[in-house]
Amino acid sequence: MNIKELIEKHGDYNENWLILEFLTDKKTFELKMDLRFCVDSIYNEFLEIIEKRKQNYPLQYIFGRWEFYDLELFVDESALIPRFETEILVDEILKLDCKKDKILDIGCGSGAISLALAKNLEKSYIYGIDISKEAIILSKRNKEKLNLQNVFFFESDIFLNVSEQNFDIIVSNPPYIDEAEMKTLEKELSFEPQNALYGGKDGVFFYREIINNSLYFLSDKGVLAFEIGYNQMEIISNLLIEKGFEILLQKKDFAGFDRIIIAKRR
Structure with a gap:
């Protein structure tokens, strides 16, 4: 044939x-x-x-690799498959007019965001954390594959094991699917780690935790950068404003859904 x-x-x-x-x-x-x-x-x-x-088994897991921001990454069931929409978040961080010497990526999964930033910000130090031991193993494999020396991965439940402070940017694409939507997920998503999808009853549990504790870890002019769910812009914007942040950017994805929010510490 x-x-x-x-x-x-x-x-x-x-x-x-x-x-x-x-x-x-x-x-x-x-x-x-x-x-x-x-x-x-x-x-x-x-x-x-x-x-x-x-x-409905994901093609990316079959291949064992996938491209993100011009980087070929190992992918497996220990972490979410990197999505094209998340490249918008990396783009916007790289375009920010702010200090970027030290960046924390919360919920790094395969390491996609951390590694893309490390590749493009060679003089910066990027720290990627995840609660999943298996995800950290995967992100370290990707670090070795790409031979990047300015990125570091370790296990942590949000800020629990983070000893560093004064981060210029804290970035996160956390779990943000709410309880109702978890029951109607496409079958293909059932093969991805559910704890990387479920964001609590209203979908914003992790945003609250990060925002409420971020001031202890951000520099004086530090920035928070999030990928969000399509219906979460208003609630997350309000959480940021209530905590004293100034909204710098609200952006939609290629399908016209709310996807990115970036805010600066006042």
Whole structure:
């Protein structure tokens, strides 16, 4: 069987081309230029992946790697899959006109945000924390893969094990799905760690904890930067203002949903 025959049989879908990229270690444009390329040796693996996808098992976990902010990261079930929307948060932090010498990433998961910041802020020190031991193991694997020396990962339940202070920026993409929405999640999300999704009954438990305790860890002009749920802009903005923060930025994602909020300590 060649590529042309495989695509005719299984459909000219973008996902099928991604699977072929993964199995052949070739780019889609290369594959399309050589449609007679024989795929007999990988066809059974292709079928196995198709079967897993029918069960809604995430393609990213099948591949064991995914791209985030031009970095290829290891991914597995110990941490959420890095999302394209989260790249907006990294973008906005890099554009901030503020000191960025020391940054704390709360709930680092695979290390995506921390590593993207470390790669682009070579003179800064980035600290990534997560309550999950398995997530920290994964983030450290990614650090080694990328050979970044200015980022450090360790276990901590929010600020519990954080001994450093005077962070210029505290960033977080915490769990923010509320109790009601947890019952209606897409099946694909059921394979991702549930404790990285569930944000308490109203979805803002972790934002409250971070905001209420952040003044002990931020520098005098420190900044809080969050990714948020689509319906949480008002409540999180109010939490920040009540704690004495000035809102610097409220931004939507590519689908038009509220997604990013950044605030500065007054």
